[in-house]
Amino acid sequence: MADEWIPAAIYLVLCLAAPLGLLFGAFAVRVRARDQSPAKFDTYECGEEPDGVAWVRFHPRYYIVALLFVLFDVEAAFLFPWAVSLRDAGLIAIVDMAIFLGILLVGWAYAVRKGAIEWQ
Amino acid sequence: MNILLGPLAADLVLVIGMGSVLVTDLILPPGDKRLLGWGALYTLLAALLATFAMELTGPAIFGAYVGDPVALMFKRVFLAAGVLAALGSLTQLAERFERRQGEYWVLLLSSVLGMSLLAGARDLVLLVVCFELMGVPLYVLAAWARDDRLAIEGALKLFLLGAVSSVTLLFGISLLTGICGSTMISEVALYSREHTNPALLLGAALTLGGMGFKLGVFPFHMWVPDTYQGSTTPFVAFLSVAPKAAAIAALVRLLIAGGNALLVGVVPMLITLAAATLVMGNLLALHQTQVKRLLAYSGVGHMGLLLMALATGTELGLSMLLFYLVAYLFTNAGAFLVVHAVTGDEGDDLALFEGLYARSGWLAMAMLLFLLSLAGIPFVVGFWAKLYIFLAAWAGGLQWLVLLGALLSVLALYYYLRVVISMFMRPPPTPIEPIVPDWGTNTAIALCLLFVVGMGLVPGPFVEAASNAAQGFDGAIVAMPRSTAP
Numbered sequence: 001m002a003d004e005w006i007p008a009a010i011y012l013v014l015c016l017a018a019p020l021g022l023l024f025g026a027f028a029v030r031v032r033a034r035d036q037s038p039a040k041f042d043t044y045e046c047g048e049e050p051d052g053v054a055w056v057r058f059h060p061r062y063y064i065v066a067l068l069f070v071l072f073d074v075e076a077a078f079l080f081p082w083a084v085s086l087r088d089a090g091l092i093a094i095v096d097m098a099i100f101l102g103i104l105l106v107g108w109a110y111a112v113r114k115g116a117i118e119w120q
Numbered sequence: 121m122n123i124l125l126g127p128l129a130a131d132l133v134l135v136i137g138m139g140s141v142l143v144t145d146l147i148l149p150p151g152d153k154r155l156l157g158w159g160a161l162y163t164l165l166a167a168l169l170a171t172f173a174m175e176l177t178g179p180a181i182f183g184a185y186v187g188d189p190v191a192l193m194f195k196r197v198f199l200a201a202g203v204l205a206a207l208g209s210l211t212q213l214a215e216r217f218e219r220r221q222g223e224y225w226v227l228l229l230s231s232v233l234g235m236s237l238l239a240g241a242r243d244l245v246l247l248v249v250c251f252e253l254m255g256v257p258l259y260v261l262a263a264w265a266r267d268d269r270l271a272i273e274g275a276l277k278l279f280l281l282g283a284v285s286s287v288t289l290l291f292g293i294s295l296l297t298g299i300c301g302s303t304m305i306s307e308v309a310l311y312s313r314e315h316t317n318p319a320l321l322l323g324a325a326l327t328l329g330g331m332g333f334k335l336g337v338f339p340f341h342m343w344v345p346d347t348y349q350g351s352t353t354p355f356v357a358f359l360s361v362a363p364k365a366a367a368i369a370a371l372v373r374l375l376i377a378g379g380n381a382l383l384v385g386v387v388p389m390l391i392t393l394a395a396a397t398l399v400m401g402n403l404l405a406l407h408q409t410q411v412k413r414l415l416a417y418s419g420v421g422h423m424g425l426l427l428m429a430l431a432t433g434t435e436l437g438l439s440m441l442l443f444y445l446v447a448y449l450f451t452n453a454g455a456f457l458v459v460h461a462v463t464g465d466e467g468d469d470l471a472l473f474e475g476l477y478a479r480s481g482w483l484a485m486a487m488l489l490f491l492l493s494l495a496g497i498p499f500v501v502g503f504w505a506k507l508y509i510f511l512a513a514w515a516g517g518l519q520w521l522v523l524l525g526a527l528l529s530v531l532a533l534y535y536y537l538r539v540v541i542s543m544f545m546r547p548p549p550t551p552i553e554p555i556v557p558d559w560g561t562n563t564a565i566a567l568c569l570l571f572v573v574g575m576g577l578v579p580g581p582f583v584e585a586a587s588n589a590a591q592g593f594d595g596a597i598v599a600m601p602r603s604t605a606p
Contacts, residue, residue, distance in 0.1 A: 106142060113146040 064116045068108075075104050127180045127187030130170040130195060131236050137163025138229040145222025153221040154214050160225035161206045164232065168199040183304070184243035189592035191240035193442050193585070194369040197449050198235040201362040202228065204453045204564045208354030208460055211558035216465065217264060224264065227257035228358070235366040240373075242594065244293050244303045247370055251289065254366055255282050255334070258359060262351045265465075274350030277343040281333055285340070289330025295323030296382075305374055309381035321385040327374060328386055328393075334367040337393050337423045338400040345408075345416040349468060353460035354561070356412065357453040360419050365445050368426055372438065376593070380433040390431040395521060397424035402528045405535045411459050412468040414535060415452070418494060421532065422448060425525060429509050432516030439590035440508040443583055447493070447505035447575060454568030455490040458483055461557035461565065473539060475548025480555040484543045486565050491536040493572050496529050501575035508583070 043050045082089075082097055111117060141159045148155065170176070176187045176195075205228065213221050234253030241247040259282060263275030297303050299319055300311035312320050329340070336344040348356045375383040383390075401421030408414035429441040461483055463472050477484040493502030506529065510522045557565070575582050 106139065109146055110142065 061116075061119065064111075068111055068116065071104060071107060075101070127176045127178045127240070128185065128237075129174050129176060130167040130199070131233060133167040133170055134163060134229055134233040134236060137166070138226055138233065141222060141229065142226050145226070148222075150219065153218070154210075156221050156225050157206065157210045157213060160229055161203065161210070163229060164199055164202045164206055167236075168196065168203060171196050171199065179242075180240075181246070184246045185237065185240045186242045186594045187240050188594040189589035190372065190438070190442070190594070191369075193589045194239035194365060194445075195236050197365050197445055198232050198239070198362050201358050201365070201449055201453060202232040204449075204457065204568065205354050205358035207560040207564035207567075208357055208457050209352065210560040212352065212354060212460075220264070224261065227261050228355075231255075231257040231261070232362070235362055235369075238366050239369045241370070242305050242373065244297055244305060244308070244374075247305075247373070248290060248293060251334075251366075251370065252286065254363060255286065258282070258363060261355050262347050262359070264352050264355065265350070268350060270346075270350035271352075272350070274343070274347035278347045281340070281343045285330045285333030287330075288326050288333070292323045292326030292328075292330060295319055295326065299323065305377045309377045312385075313381045320382075324375070324382045324386050325389055328371065328389060331367040331371050332393065335364050335423050335426075336420055337427060338397040338420060341397070341401070341420045344420055345413040348412045348416040349410060353412070353456055353463070353468075357456035357460070357564075360415070360452050360456060361449045364419075364423060364426075365449070368430070368441065368445065371430060372441070372593075375430070376433060376438065383431075383433045387431055387433070390427055391518065391521060394424045394427035394431060395524060397421065397427065398521075398525055398528050399424075402532050402535075405532070408535070409470050410468045411463075411470055411473065411539060412456075414470075414539070415455055415459070418532065418535070419452060421528065422452075422494075425506065425509050428513045428518060428521055428525065431518060431521075432512055434512065434516050435590050435593075437512040437516055438593060439583075439587040440505075440512040442589055443579075443586040444505040444509055446582060446586070447501040447572075450568045450571040450575070451490055451493040451500075451502055454565055454572060455487065455494065457561055457565050457568065458487040458490065461561045462487075462555060470539065470542055473542045474546040475552070476543040476555075478548040478552055480557075483555060483557065483565075486569050487543060488540055489569060489572055491540055493576070495533045495536045499576050501572050501579065504576065504579040504583075 043054075078100065079097075082093060086093055137159065141156050141163070144159060145153065145156055171192055176192060177189070179186045206225075209224070213224055217224065231254050234250045234255070234257075238247060238250035238254060241250055259275060259279040262278050263271055265271040296308050299317055300308040302308060302311075312324075332340040333343075348360065351359065375386065398421055401417050401419075401424060405414055405417035405421065408417060426441060426444060429437045429444065431437075459468060462476060462480075463469075466472060473487075476487070489500055493500035496502045496506040506525075510525060513519075513522050513525075
């Protein structure tokens with residue numbers, strides 16, 4: 001019983017040792033940037049200079065677009081393995097996918113009809 | 121292909137109806153969407169008819185679902201609650217939420233679908249999925265009056281506590297499946313009969329806690345009064361009955377399966393919860409001045425009785441539980457529908473009920489009978505329901521809990537009679553404005569009244585149906601060792 005837990009215990013010790021060791025090592029060696037220019041403390045925005053703060057209220061339409069993206073992202077995630085194994089799975093897989101796509105299609109039609117995609 | 125869909129005919133009706141309402145909503149021009157409400161109502165009625173007209177027994181979806189008489193009985197309770205809520209909300213939606221009708225009906229139908237599948241879930245995965253399918257639409261529906269701060273507050277509380285309850289439930293179920301090595305409830309029950317493991321007990325207790333949130337038993341009841349007060353009242357008529365019955369259905373499936381394998385361990389917890397719920401629900405109801413909050417706390421108290429019946433773990437307990445749920449459905453939904461007819465959108469202060477008898481004799485008499493039934497006065501159904509639960513609990517060895525329940529029933533009479541006194545003995549505000557409820561609410565109240573009085577005068581056939589259902593329960597019930605009784 002106890003033998004089974006030895007690997008887990010070693011793993012736990014390693015997991016704790018790695019970050020703590022790095023942290024204390026960094027303190028001991030005193031690694032830090034020599035250059036203290038303001039750009040060092042700025043938000044990294046892929047080279048763009050950030051404009052304003054990020055603590056603002058975002059319009060809900062961003063979330064709606066994100067939701068729609070997830071809808072089709074998941075669809076794609078299911079379509080690829082389906083396409084690969086289609087030869088073995090046969091007719092039933094086609095019917096299943098048709099039902100799945102049909103449900104997503106209704107969701108898409110709903111979003112379009114209710115104006116979720118109109119960006120005003 | 122052995123996916124047998126026969127026992128799922130009623131659920132398929134719901135799926136088709138739900139899809140049709142959604143698509144019709146897209147096709148219909150904005151302006152007149154009353155048709156959608158009718159579609160949803162007919163869908164629910166058709167599914168309810170299917171549970172009577174068709175043979176819906178047997179396993180389905182690779183054995184993950186079973187249509188046994190208990191599942192069928194629960195299904196009817198959910199569908200009837202859906203029909204009553206739909207009748208009550210038809211006019212309100214068309215007038216107050218004209219632009220958002222389609223979503224309301226689709227969400228209501230999907231919640232009923234979740235419950236309806238949950239009733240027969242024999243697989244823990246299906247159970248969790250159905251639990252979410254039932255719960256998520258409720259969060260949205262609770263916030264339907266979104267311009268009302270109370271509605272937002274209540275819906276947010278329901279959502280946050282609902283999320284916590286889902287997490288608790290999932291943790292409990294993952295423990296059960298992890299230890300027993302199967303997601304089938306029968307396998308879990310078999311394993312836990314033969315092995316003792318504290319983690320199994322923890323799993324069952326966490327599952328019970330997760331369901332406790334949905335049931336609104338003390339100490340998980342905090343969302344109940346706030347959500348009831350904020351939500352639109354016809355929806356509360358649904359929320360106060362159907363999800364609770366669904367949580368009880370899931371508990372029955374899980375705990376009583378395989379001869380109470382999991383129930384035995386959690387009986388002390390169930391009894392404690394039942395006693396605390398009975399006491400706190402009734403005490404907190406005493407001083408409420410808002411009718412919906414009063415009914416909410418009284419509903420919390422009623423959940424204590426259901427837990428009492430569940431804790432017996434006997435066939436008698438299960439059958440009386442089923443009978444009680446049917447009685448509670450019509451009584452509680454009826455009471456909330458009367459509140460809807462009387463108060464409309466003007467809040468739910470007890471003062472609005474003053475002199476109701478002079479404003480609408482029909483509503484006052486209906487409310488009187490519903491309140492008497494909730495209190496458990498003879499010749500309305502609530503009396504038999506309560507009596508049978510007490511008898512089952514007494515036979516099951518929970519005598520002190522029965523005495524406590526009986527004592528608190530006397531206390532409960534006080535706060536129910538406060539509403540009655542307000543309705544009949546206080547002068548109405550002058551000038552007297554008569555109340556004429558819309559036809560849908562009227563029909564729903566009349567249906568509730570029919571069952572409350574009918575089942576009160578002739579309880580026999582319904583008790584018999586409940587007993588037969590309990591006899592046919594899929595997880596065979598054998599006598600539970602009563603070593604854990606306090």
